[in-house]
Amino acid sequence: MTNERRVLVHPDKSTLAGSVAARFITKVLDLLDVQQTVHVVLTGGSMGGAVLEAVAESPARHSIDWSRIHFWWGDERWVPAGDAERNDVQSRAALLDALELAPEQVHPFPASDSGLTLDEAADAYAAELARHGAAGLGYPIFDITFLGVGPDGHIASLFPHRSGIQVIDRPVIAVRESPKPPPERLSLTRPVLNSSQRIWFVLAGADKASALGLALAGASRDEVPVAGIKGRRRTVFFIDQDAAAEVPEALIAREY
Structure with missing residues (x-):
């Protein structure tokens, strides 16, 4: 088993979204050749939605047997069901509603x-994670986990200088007094995220450059939570040129 970390730089947000979507489709097809079910964790934010929209627009998506895919989320805002601020609502609008998935394939967080x-x-x-848990674990081993990164280096709803990034004794935490609104949220914890086979960070914009540079330079996960997240097989940072300003040249991969 390899454990690689790569940074792939794209010229702009549109190219970034299209590239990640194409890689996602290819990887899911590869996985379905060797396993019955694929578990994917989705993220919110503008780039998370853009990637899903690019998947929806790709003719290649029709090659996938979507009935064998389970969708989860890394975190969620504690707002009512159907609220446009919910990550699951955004994901459904961008892609999931077009896939005619069975209800048991989609695993949203509870709503307020x-x-x-x-x-x-x-x-x-x-409990929902445990119902689909891998042997000896209380949660699935996710095949692909998408994560965004905040300008402060937060991932999911695990924020700098907060206890959430340190929690290792349960898979899901309630988040209160979030520094980013709304103040109440739900989030997967670091051990669950780090059990993922592949972590795919997707981020764009100059405001992400500092956090990314610090994470790749070995910053503390308490200071920059993204620094504490790594896939079991591979960790890839898919970024645009603006977000690459503080990435050491030696860490930039020329190919996937």
């Missing part, structure tokens, strides 16, 4: 109007 408290919702999502 579900009748659950925030802590109960965290427990409920942990």
Whole structure:
């Protein structure tokens, strides 16, 4: 088993989204050749949505047997079901609604109007993860996990100088007083994310350059949470030229 970390730079956001979408389709097809089910973690944000829209627009998506794919999310805002701010709502609009998936293939976090408290919702999502857990684990081993990166280096809803990035004894946490609105959220924890076979970070913009540079330079995960996330087989940073300003030249890959 290899464990590689690569940085792939694209000239602009549009090219970035299209490239990641094409690689996603190819990788899912490869995985379905050797395993029955593929588990994918999705992310929100502008680039997360752009990648899914590019997948939806690709004729190659029709080559995939989507009935064998399960979709999860790395985190979610604690707002009502159907709220446009929810990551799952954005993902459905960008791609999932076009795939005619069975309800049991899509695993959204509970919503604030579900009748659950925030802590109960965290427990409920942990139970959902456990229902699909790999042998000896309380959660699936995700095949591809998409993550964005905030200008402060946060990933999912694990923020700098907050305890969330340090939690290792449960798969899902309730987040309160988030430095980014809304203040209440749900998030997968670091051990679950790091169990992923492949972590695909997708980020664009000059405001991400500093956090990315610090992470690649070995910053503390408490200071820059993205520094503490690494896939079991491969970790790839798909970025645009603006986000590459502080990436050491030696870390930039010329090919995937």
